[in-house]
Amino acid sequence: MAEKEEDIKTLPHNLEAEQALLGAILLDNQVLIKVGDKFAPEHFYDPVHGKIFETIRNLNAKGHIADGVTLHARFSQDGTLSDIGGATYLALLVNAAADPAAAQDYAKLIFDLALRRDLIRIGAEIGYEAKIVNDDIYSAEKIIEESEEKLYKLAETGATSTGFIPFSESLATTIDNAFKALNRDTQLVGVTTGFSDLDRWLGGLHPSDLLILAGRPSMGKTSLATNIAFNAARKYRFETDDFGNRVRKDGGVVAFYSLEMSAEQLTLRILADWTGIGSDKIRKGEMSKAEFKHLEEATREIGQLPLYIDDTGGLSIAALAARARRLQRRHDLHLIVVDYLQLVTATGGKAGENRVQEVSAITQGLKALAKELNVPIIALSQLSRQVENRDDKRPQLADLRESGSIEQDADVVMFVFRESYYLLRTEPEPGTDKHFEWQEKVAACENTAEVIIAKQRHGAIGKIKLGFQAELTKFTNLDHNGGLISLEE
Secondary structure (H helix, E strand, C coil), X not given: CHHHHHHHHCCCCCHHHHHHHHHHHHHCCCHHHHHCCCCCHHHCCCXXXXXXXXXXXXXXXXXXXXXXXXXXXXXXXXXXXXXXCCHHHHHHHHHCCXXXXXXXXXXXXXXXXXXXXXXXXHHHHHHHHHHCCCCCCCCHHHHHHHHHHHHHHHHHHCCCCCCCCCHHHHHHHHHHHHHHHHCCCCCCCCXXXXXXXXXXXXXXXCCCCEEEEECCCCCCHHHHHXXXXXXHHHCCEEEECCCCCEEEEECCCEEEEECCCCHHHHHHHHHHHHHCCCHHHHHHCCCCHHHHHHHHHHHHHHCCCCEEEECXXXXXXXXXXXXXXXXXXXXXXXXXXXXXXXXXXXXXXXXXXXXXXXXXXXXXXXXXXXXXXXXXXXEEECECHHHHHCCCCCCCHHHECCCCCHHHHCCEEEEEECHHHHHCCCCCCCCCHHHHHHHHHHHHHCCEEEEEEEEECCCCCEEEEEEEEHHHCEEECCCCCCCEEECCC
């Protein structure tokens, strides 16, 4: 009985496989390349084996040979091997060496056992927290969300924490991204918005960026976000690499969190956009048979687009992140849209808590999620009423409602502005000179909109003009040369 209890307490491991792998690396340092960068010292069960592997890797990275002689000289200074035999143990590793051709299989076994140990540890943490009935600290919902996050990270990286990244590794990644950008078939680096001027100004929607899209009610921020999401999903193209992984070539898989509108309302807008049939006509059924047939054809044509809509109201930032991770695992993910920021709730937020602090926690959570999943996130935001009190209604950064850290956390801040919306509500008396001037102003800005880029961490700020079809709630490219107006000095 005691022996069985001892077996239960022993975590999965295989010391012989660890010795065989280390021995193979000592015989031939090229085995390190076969093992790959994903394999790390912490994947060894025996911490001494992990220290030996780390030392071998460091020596090899500096261009030195790592064998029994160089390792003994290194470890004799700190006594790492003194308890297990010193130079004799290094000789034992060499004698236990696996065939270098089979070393990769040993590495996979060690890696798998390490993941199993992490799973056991996470399971124990879940069990412990589930037994504590405390709504504030260990609510069941919070335990599920945190457990999903731990399991996601374990599945993605093989470790619950990546820790520090050497600058050389970050530098290599940056150069690789620059090389890919230089050699792309298109001039676009990030995910397309579907609007040529906006794409040129931003270079597309870049991974790990948090983009805030703000505007007063009826300016069309939801419509623009919906158009961007649909455009990205419609243009999604991918290739399969030598390892069977999908590599995005254009567009992307999109997650749209619609906290204000239902999935049906959002889909109605998309159908109106695609078919050119007004959403009001579709909703009321005021269509001809030809229009309805066109609607059916459109449904078949765009029905399989990689656009996923979540219309759960009052979603917390933790739940939003958990669902995004799940979608990433199942379908891959290249763009997230959140409509809108102020409807997301902060995890663990208490009644009466400062709303500015709560919104700040949400923006920080969205930025962290963008970095974690390495995707751009577009978060819509409201603007304060002070815009209405100015003669010039164009929004400014100071107008961001409950701004807190919105401006600080965002990589890009954009405003949607339609001058015609305000002009149509200030019609002078017909037949007067003022009315004639008013008509000219309305004609100049009718069916157009401005996207004002008020902040761009890695680029210039400016103003872009787009077309706008109110009956379809659709933004379009303008047929003109240019359209980008710089706001920089």
